[in-house]
Amino acid sequence: MSDHNQLSMAPEMPHHTETSTLEGKNKILGFWFFLGAETVLFACLFGTYLALRHSTMGGPTSEELFSLPMVAAATVILLTSSLTSVLGILGMHRENVKTMLFWFGVTVLLGLAFLGLEIYEFIEYVHEGHTFTRSAFGSSFYTLVGTHGSHVLFGVIWITTLIYQGWKKGITKETAPKFYVASLYWHFIDVVWVFIFTVVYLLGMIS
Amino acid sequence: MFIVAIFTGGYNDRFLERVRNHWLWDWLTTVDHKKIGIMYFLSGFFFLLVGGIEALLIRMQLIVPNNDFMVGDTFNQLLTMHGTTMIFLAAMPMIFGLMNVVVPLQIGARDVAFPFMNALGFWLFLAGGLLLNFSWLFGGAPDAGWTGYPLLALNQFSPGPGVDYYVLGLQIAGLSSMMGAINFLVTIVNMRAPGMTFLRMPLFTWGAFITSALLVFALPPLTVGLFELMFDRLFGSHFYDVAGGGDPVIWQHLFWIFGHPEVYILVLPAFGVMSEVIATFSKKRLFGYSSMVFAMVLIGFLGFMVWVHHMFTVGLGPMSNAVFAIATMTIAVPTGIKIFNWLFTMWGGRIRFTTPMLFAVGFIPTFVIGGVTGVMLAVPPADFQYHDTYFVVAHFHYVIIGGTIFGLFAGMYYWWPKMFGKKLNETLGRWHFWLFLIGFHLTFLVQHWLGLWGMPRRVFTYQPGYGLEWGNQLSTAGALLMGVSMIFLLVNIAVTARRGEKAGADPWDGRTLEWAIPSPAPEYNFAQLPLVRDVDALWYAKMNGKKGIEPAEPIGSIHMPSPSYLPILMAIGFFIAGFGFVMRAIPAAVLGLIMVFLTMFMRSFDHDPGYHIEPEEIEATEKGARA
Numbered sequence: 134m135s136d137h138n139q140l141s142m143a144p145e146m147p148h149h150t151e152t153s154t155l156e157g158k159n160k161i162l163g164f165w166f167f168l169g170a171e172t173v174l175f176a177c178l179f180g181t182y183l184a185l186r187h188s189t190m191g192g193p194t195s196e197e198l199f200s201l202p203m204v205a206a207a208t209v210i211l212l213t214s215s216l217t218s219v220l221g222i223l224g225m226h227r228e229n230v231k232t233m234l235f236w237f238g239v240t241v242l243l244g245l246a247f248l249g250l251e252i253y254e255f256i257e258y259v260h261e262g263h264t265f266t267r268s269a270f271g272s273s274f275y276t277l278v279g280t281h282g283s284h285v286l287f288g289v290i291w292i293t294t295l296i297y298q299g300w301k302k303g304i305t306k307e308t309a310p311k312f313y314v315a316s317l318y319w320h321f322i323d324v325v326w327v328f329i330f331t332v333v334y335l336l337g338m339i340s
Numbered sequence: 341m342f343i344v345a346i347f348t349g350g351y352n353d354r355f356l357e358r359v360r361n362h363w364l365w366d367w368l369t370t371v372d373h374k375k376i377g378i379m380y381f382l383s384g385f386f387f388l389l390v391g392g393i394e395a396l397l398i399r400m401q402l403i404v405p406n407n408d409f410m411v412g413d414t415f416n417q418l419l420t421m422h423g424t425t426m427i428f429l430a431a432m433p434m435i436f437g438l439m440n441v442v443v444p445l446q447i448g449a450r451d452v453a454f455p456f457m458n459a460l461g462f463w464l465f466l467a468g469g470l471l472l473n474f475s476w477l478f479g480g481a482p483d484a485g486w487t488g489y490p491l492l493a494l495n496q497f498s499p500g501p502g503v504d505y506y507v508l509g510l511q512i513a514g515l516s517s518m519m520g521a522i523n524f525l526v527t528i529v530n531m532r533a534p535g536m537t538f539l540r541m542p543l544f545t546w547g548a549f550i551t552s553a554l555l556v557f558a559l560p561p562l563t564v565g566l567f568e569l570m571f572d573r574l575f576g577s578h579f580y581d582v583a584g585g586g587d588p589v590i591w592q593h594l595f596w597i598f599g600h601p602e603v604y605i606l607v608l609p610a611f612g613v614m615s616e617v618i619a620t621f622s623k624k625r626l627f628g629y630s631s632m633v634f635a636m637v638l639i640g641f642l643g644f645m646v647w648v649h650h651m652f653t654v655g656l657g658p659m660s661n662a663v664f665a666i667a668t669m670t671i672a673v674p675t676g677i678k679i680f681n682w683l684f685t686m687w688g689g690r691i692r693f694t695t696p697m698l699f700a701v702g703f704i705p706t707f708v709i710g711g712v713t714g715v716m717l718a719v720p721p722a723d724f725q726y727h728d729t730y731f732v733v734a735h736f737h738y739v740i741i742g743g744t745i746f747g748l749f750a751g752m753y754y755w756w757p758k759m760f761g762k763k764l765n766e767t768l769g770r771w772h773f774w775l776f777l778i779g780f781h782l783t784f785l786v787q788h789w790l791g792l793w794g795m796p797r798r799v800f801t802y803q804p805g806y807g808l809e810w811g812n813q814l815s816t817a818g819a820l821l822m823g824v825s826m827i828f829l830l831v832n833i834a835v836t837a838r839r840g841e842k843a844g845a846d847p848w849d850g851r852t853l854e855w856a857i858p859s860p861a862p863e864y865n866f867a868q869l870p871l872v873r874d875v876d877a878l879w880y881a882k883m884n885g886k887k888g889i890e891p892a893e894p895i896g897s898i899h900m901p902s903p904s905y906l907p908i909l910m911a912i913g914f915f916i917a918g919f920g921f922v923m924r925a926i927p928a929a930v931l932g933l934i935m936v937f938l939t940m941f942m943r944s945f946d947h948d949p950g951y952h953i954e955p956e957e958i959e960a961t962e963k964g965a966r967a
Binding site for chain 2: 155158162163169171173177178180181185189190265268269270271273298
């Protein structure tokens with residue numbers, strides 16, 4: 134099946150391990166479709182949030198709650214982690230396991246830092262009376278931001294197990310697509326956060 | 341197996357060996373798309389019978405006015421479960437079954453892109469379906485209608501676990517559809533045989549492709565809606581609860597942004613089946629191939645633009661209603677293109693009225709009636725009249741039975757030889773078709789008038805003296821006739837299994853690639869990948885006087901993925917988690933989720949080298965199959 138790929142010999146394209154097998158190509162394409170579905174999922178959560186964000190039912194409003202410095206810090210951390218995952222993939226393309234694992238390790242640490250900030254933020258809000266069950270605003274806020282957060286958590290666990298695999302097996306036709314797909318996922322999470330930063334926090338602070 | 345091991349005091353090698361060689365273990369762990377397809381189809385068929393029995397009970401209740409056979413809560417449960425079962429547990433899995441068996445064969449692929457995920461998808465669907473139906477036994481079935489509208493679906497109006505079963509069962513089944521859809525998309529994009537360009541793909545594969553694309557984008561809104569409903573019910577959030585600032589109309593949007601494309605998810609594969617069957621049994625190339633493809637793509641696209649026509653009476657205003665009314669009516673154009681192309685294909689063809697062809701031909705007028713009433717409902721002022729009456733019930737049964745179920749039956753009779761190596765009996769098939777067709781129109785044609793005369797849907801009885809009696813009696817009689825027709829189908833399946841004739845590779849004088857390989861298809865599908873030169877590749881080869889399709893490669897060793905017991909284990913984990921949430925037993929739910937994650941880790945670290953089928957073995961299989 135991979136035979137007919139060799140027929141279309143492109144002259145000396147850069148060699149990418151992640152797409153060297155049909156399984157790898159399938160995995161990456163399938164993951165793009167999955168990200169398409171995730172985009173719709175988050176779009177629906179954004180829609181719900183936008184419809185309900187003023188339904189505070191007497192609880193604290195978004196202007197009272199949100200503070201720019203902390204959200205900005207979280208944003209910087211997450212954006213940086215996207216960069217480090219790119220460095221990891223560059224390491225993979227240079228067949229350098231150590232570089233790859235190092236940068237993915239940094240990515241995981243940044244992800245954890247982001248999660249720590251988010252948990253701290255949520256605890257603060259709960260102290261101010263902004264809870265999941267307080268109002269429709271609370272429900273939709275925690276569901277949207279929390280879904281993103283649980284995606285970050287999932288990514289952290291996922292990449293950690295991948296680092297273990299990469300450390301055991303190195304960069305192979307089997308592990309390379311996994312790392313590539315994980316980095317796609319991580320960028321996606323980052324893009325979603327950019328939207329959360331804009332739609333939830335910036336919009337919430339000005340209105 | 342672990343439990344047995346515990347009871348027998350550790351693993352017994354001989355016992356393990358016997359388990360591994362048992363046919364049941366083979367099916368439980370299979371990653372072969374044809375076997376998975378058969379399992380999807382048969383379990384979908386089982387749920388079709390369950391949903392059918394629920395429908396018969398509903399019709400029995402409505403046979404006379406003021407009947408007290410199934411009233412109140414019981415009726416609501418039947419109604420809800422009938423709709424939910426038919427859409428999610430019968431129609432979709434049966435479609436997935438056909439697609440799983442046929443699509444890789446039609447594009448000349450050895451396997452699907454993700455065999456493991458495919459198996460997982462099937463077991464998840466089964467877990468979700470069983471969880472939903474567990475509700476009959478433990479705590480009462482969902483009773484808020486298959487659309488699960490809040491506020492009705494919230495705790496204060498639907499106490500008890502019924503709606504929780506709905507939420508969690510559908511969530512698990514939805515996961516399964518997402519996996520299936522991604523699998524088909526990648527298979528079709530990446531694994532077509534050499535020469536099989538997109539515009540040479542058989543139309544059933546096109547139907548599968550567009551349906552899968554719709555699923556990828558339509559399921560997430562339902563997922564979000566269900567999650568929000570679950571949070572409202574289980575964790576006290578306020579998405580839909582007006583008292584807490586929520587808005588139930590959000591559910592309606594989310595549900596119908598999924599729900600309307602769902603109609604096309606159900607009907608596009610049926611369109612594909614029709615195109616295959618009508619071309620084969622008219623002995624003609626399908627009229628207007630590329631316009632058929634274009635029409636399908638357009639229908640798929642427009643399917644996302646029309647959800648508000650389910651919400652005309654919500655009060656979103658004349659502007660929004662008008663826009664969505666026009667978008668809805670636009671869909672009639674590509675659908676009309678398809679209908680005329682089928683008619684033109686038959687025109688002047690050498691038509692053979694086999695059972696699949698009968699279902700295909702019966703489909704055309706039936707679906708047209710459904711389409712016409714669809715345009716009637718797309719007019720907002722008229723919709724205010726028809727809303728929530730039996731007119732709507734009649735309309736969507738004409739579309740979904742007239743489209744999907746007729747298509748599924750046509751496809752079932754058509755591809756049965758490819759699935760099991762035997763042709764279903766034609767005489768019994770005819771009985772099935774005629775009784776089903778007559779029963780169907782008897783049941784639902786009259787419901788149009790019942791609706792116009794004011795009979796509301798979802799209500800368990802009606803008063804005498806309003807002229808609704810005879811219509812309801814006809815309708816019930818028709819439903820019974822449909823039930824009888826299904827007995828003919830069951831007998832047919834049993835008779836064929838016991839003493840049906842061997843069908844051979846190409847029993848219908850087919851046109852597409854699946855008929856170029858033995859029936860039932862060997863596990864590697866194609867001994868050599870075919871070289872495709874035209875639409876209807878096999879027909880092209882036959883017309884050029886060739887014995888089979890030209891191969892694109894020499895015979896060589898074929899790599900296959902190994903079977904795995906992880907999919908079923910993961911599905912059990914999901915089932916436990918779902919059941920735990922329904923029963924508000926959070927520790928059990930967490931335990932189930934832990935099981936899911938453990939199996940995920942096992943899969944992640946599991947290095948599957950697969951196995952190879954060597955050329956000698958392939959030659960032996962092929963020889964045995966041809967003889």
